[in-house]
Amino acid sequence: MSGFDNFRGSSNFDGSQNAQVVVVQEQEVVCHTEQIEIIQQKLVILQEMAKRIITEQICEVETQTIVLAQFSSSMGSFQNDIGRKSSKQVGYDSNVAGMISNLTNSDGSLSTSDLGINGTSVGNNTIVPGGSNWNNTDGPSAVQAASNAAQSAANSTSSLS
Template sequence: MFAPFVLVLALASVVLSSPLWQRREIRRNADVSLSNWGGFQSLNGFDDFNGVGNFDGSNNVQTVVVQEEQTVCEVQSIEVIQQKLVVLREMVKKVITEQICEVEVQTIVLEQFSSGIGSFSSDLLRQSGRQVGFDSNVASKISQLVNEDGSLSSSDLGFSGSDVGNNTVVAAGSNWNNTTSPSSVQSALTAAQAAAGFVSLPSQTA
């Protein structure tokens, strides 16, 4: 079973259809209703989850919980982290392709998910004004996603999108420095985007 903090880090790193830096520039939570969009009954009540104007949940209020024993970030092997990220990425594909049958609805749901990841990227860069944390109550439900036989559960997990953030945990131990980190993190983002083929790094001469 994945620890809640690992779950959030993993979801933040899922490879999606467009680079996160573009999402920070163009993403808007507009007052657009998608309930029953296109006449698809499977989208009935879509807006009820986060609310109209809160497509990806990034407008949710965060309430940071005080823990008796504070969660602390612990460095793990990068290969182990990458393995966990791939498992979660493939689980996202499994949920979307096994439990949604209309490709139009699959597209809308994936965009909602990826937009939320883009929002968390802005949190990591300290650009959103939000705490860099995760909802411990929601993250703890990961064990309820799959039945004992390995099939996907169809049970209601008992929360709404607007509940996300009500139990925010902020892990201690980050190396963020208000003076140096904005520049170093931007460099890291540019390097990652270059590896993904989204941008080109300046040529280096000996």
């Protein structure tokens, strides 16, 4: 595991221990409802880009395994934020998210540039969109029911392969 603590820090494999600095913007960012298929399209693009980065830029299968586990566990940490099981607000780092165009070169190849960030800086410019339907009365049970339904669907799908 040597070297993996350098990115997010010791005992912070998934980034859940990062500080969160919420940025107050002049114009509030508010979530809006979009067709689920549109959201799924965007997320599958990010998923496939993660696969591309892992398979094209890491040759050692052991390192691929650890990097994928780190990526997956950080998304699990975000799931805890969504379910209000963590002390963090539900949001994203606008500086880091804004770097997405730096992943590829103009010819479509993957960039090898150092983007000048590390895992401990994620969260330093957090935007928390307003407008979610969360409430402290129904929210926990609604999120748990949604999580259970999704896990059931995932389990039934993965048992087929």
